[in-house]
Structure formats: structure tokens, C-alpha cells
Amino acid sequence: MKNLDLKKHYIFFIGEELPQPEAHLVQSTNAANAAANLGYSTVLVYLQKGLKAIKPANLARPFQPRETPTELVKYYNLHDKLKVVPLPMPWPIDNFRSKFTDSNTIASKYYLPFHILPTTKLVHSRNWNFVKAAIKNGVPAIYEHHHHEDKPFELEIVNNPLLQIAVTVVDSIRETMIANGMPEDKVIRLHNGFNRLFMQRQPEKAAEWRQKLLSNERSYLVVYAGALQQFKGIDVLIDVAIKMPNVQFVCAGGKPPEVEHYQQLTKEKQVQNITFLGYVLHHELASLLQAADILAHPHCSGKAATFTSPLKLFDYFASGTPIVATEIPSLIEFKDTRAIAAWCEPDNSHKFAECLKQVLETHPRKIEGYSDSIEFVKQFSWENRAAKILSYVEESLRPLLIT
Structure with a gap:
């Protein structure tokens, strides 16, 4: 029972460094922020490179949720309930073309199973590799997909009951996803939202x-x-x-x-x-x-x-x-x-x-x-969007409400 209690976090994973001036990063950070505002134990996980990535303390205990840095708060207009974890990616990661030095592989094959998994209740990401890794490790997941791709989805993943829902923003992409193997009843079209500050x-x-x-x-x-x-x-x-x-x-x-x-x-x-x-x-x-x-x-x-x-x-x-x-x-x-x-x-x-x-x-x-x-x-607040998405998740699989 104690082990079950540890699994509380709603993990939003971004396989990139923050902050950057990209629309998809605005979308992902605000989606995580909204889930935190609803009262869920939400952690935004992203990559950290450069000098900070080689700090011994960060490497020894890489998954330590902390307050969102002021730089990110101002950049994306985030609020104080959201916690973050920058995953250290020291050299030579992403400096050589190899799956063993690829940040995608490091995040999915190392950080997720050994450091993130023990306290994770639900994963939400636009990164398909991370979603797959979560499901293979027994963690329920939500997948966001906002662009056309011709690549077919792996049937053993999309048909796995742990894939709770896939979310896109327009009908044409939903149709493409279904054509590529995503079950029709597992993909919804849902608009993005607006930040309350506006x-x-x-x-x-x-x-x-x-x-x-x-x-x-x-x-x-x-x-x-x-x-x-x-x-x-x-x-x-x-x-x-x-x-x-x-x-x-x-x-x-x-x-x-x-x-x-x-x-x-x-x-x-x-x-x-x-x-x-x-x-x-x-x-x-x-x-x-x-x-x-x-x-x-x-x-x-x-x-x-x-x-x-x-x-x-x-x-x-x-x-x-x-x-x-x-x-x-x-x-x-x-x-x-x-x-x-x-x-x-x-x-x-x-x-x-x-x-x-x-x-x-x-x-x-x-x-x-x-x-x-x-x-x-x-009607299009990020919080309304987050609540709608979570309504498709089995109640027993939803993350911990802390407020």
C-alpha cells in the first residue's frame, strides 16, 4: 500500500531544453501549468544541458521536483503550483549521432525507469518515445500529437489499455492518426487554451x-x-x-x-x-x-x-x-x-x-x-482543457489531487 501511495505525480515530459520561443513549448508548458492549477501533483520534466548538467548533486539525484524558475515563469506565464525537474544531459549526449548518446534514449531508457517511475502516476507528452516507454514500464499515458505524420503507430502500444487517450487539435490530424493505426475511440480533437493573464x-x-x-x-x-x-x-x-x-x-x-x-x-x-x-x-x-x-x-x-x-x-x-x-x-x-x-x-x-x-x-x-x-x-481555458482530457482517464489511474 505504501508503494501505491508513492505514485502520485502527473508527469509532463518535454524532450527539449527550456526556455525556447516555440509555439509547441508554449502549449506544453501551459498544459502542465493548467493541471497544476487544478490541484494535481504536476511535474514538468525537460532537458538540461551545459554546465548545470554536470553538477554532481543533479546527476546523483536527478528527479527532485522543485519550484519553477523565475525565468520560465516569466517566459511562459506559469503559476506557483507547478513543479519542475530539469533532467541533466551532460556531454557527450546529443553531441554524437548514436542512440547511446541520444537524449531521447537517455530519458526513456534511463531516467524514466530508474528515477521518474517510482513516484509517477500518469505521463503526458508529445514525445512518442517517452509515451511508449511509460506504457512498457506499466505507467498509464496521454499522448498529444499536433502535426501530420505518415509513420504508422505500433499496434501493441496504441491497443494497450494503459494508453488512455491521444489528443490532437484539428480533425484532419485526427483522421491521419486513425489511418496510421490509432484506435478511433482513443483519439479526441480538443482545442488549445488561453492563459488567464491575457x-x-x-x-x-x-x-x-x-x-x-x-x-x-x-x-x-x-x-x-x-x-x-x-x-x-x-x-x-x-x-x-x-x-x-x-x-x-x-x-x-x-x-x-x-x-x-x-x-x-x-x-x-x-x-x-x-x-x-x-x-x-x-x-x-x-x-x-x-x-x-x-x-x-x-x-x-x-x-x-x-x-x-x-x-x-x-x-x-x-x-x-x-x-x-x-x-x-x-x-x-x-x-x-x-x-x-x-x-x-x-x-x-x-x-x-x-x-x-x-x-x-x-x-x-x-x-x-x-x-x-x-x-x-x-470556455477555452487551459484548465477546462486539462479537466476534459483527464475525464478520459480511468479514475483509479488519475494523479493525486493535492488541493
């Missing part, structure tokens, strides 16, 4: 953003938050900026090389009214979204438009700022809501500019935000 009004900080970003010749602010990639519609947005010289466009997000690429591109095109801020910490991003007159959600057509996760859309909703969105398959279910101010076809900078002009006329900026989108998004 709903808290921050008028002073929003005013500071407007003062910082707007000049005398430009009185309107259009903000895009997300990855800086061509298929996301960034090139389209640059062309829109050319058509609207009286509007200041701001892009928050992207890796340094991507930011540099688009800064160079706008210089070559002589576009003066678009700024690339790079990755903005989540505790600062909320006020930036509230500072905008309009939030832009451009996107190109093509395969990515069928599965791109509307992660930022929910944060957009929570800000209460009018949204102009592109009609792509993964967003189309929101078309009948009043939460999005205007829609336009993809790949068309002229139409997108027309939509922006129209919304600037019909939706003047409100410091308190538009209630339609704020009320609409409440």
Missing part, C-alpha cells in the same frame, strides 16, 4: 506600448503575435503594411534568424511602418495585445492551413481586441461567432488591407476590450 486588463501597460510604438504620423496599431514564417502570412502582412502607411504594424515572436530575415526584407522593400520585436515574454505580451487597435491573424493557403493550431487565437480572444482572421480550414469553425470582427481570403494582401480598414471604422478601440470575444473565450 484576460486581466492592463490599461497602463497597454498605454505604454502605444506610446512606445506609435508615432505622430501613425495613430493606429495592428499587432501580429506568433511564428515568423512565410506560411503564417508574414510576407502578406508586409505587403499589407505597404498599402496602409498610416498604420503601424508590429510583429511579436520568431527566432533571431527569422527576425533578422524579415527586418532585412522590409528594408529592401522600403517598408517604414512594420516593426519586428522578436520573442516577447508572455507577461509582457498580454498588454501588447490589449494595446492594439486590431490583432492580425493572416495565413497562407496550403497543407499547413489544414492543421495549424490556433494557439494565439485564444490569447487574441482573451485580450478583447478586434481580430481580422484568414479563412483557413483550422479556423473556419469560428466563422459564425461574433468574436472575430472580419474574415478574408488567404494569400491576398489587398483583401486583408480592406478588412483592416473596415474594422478600424466599425470597431474603435476600447480600453476595456470587446465583451463578445472575452466571454466567448472563457
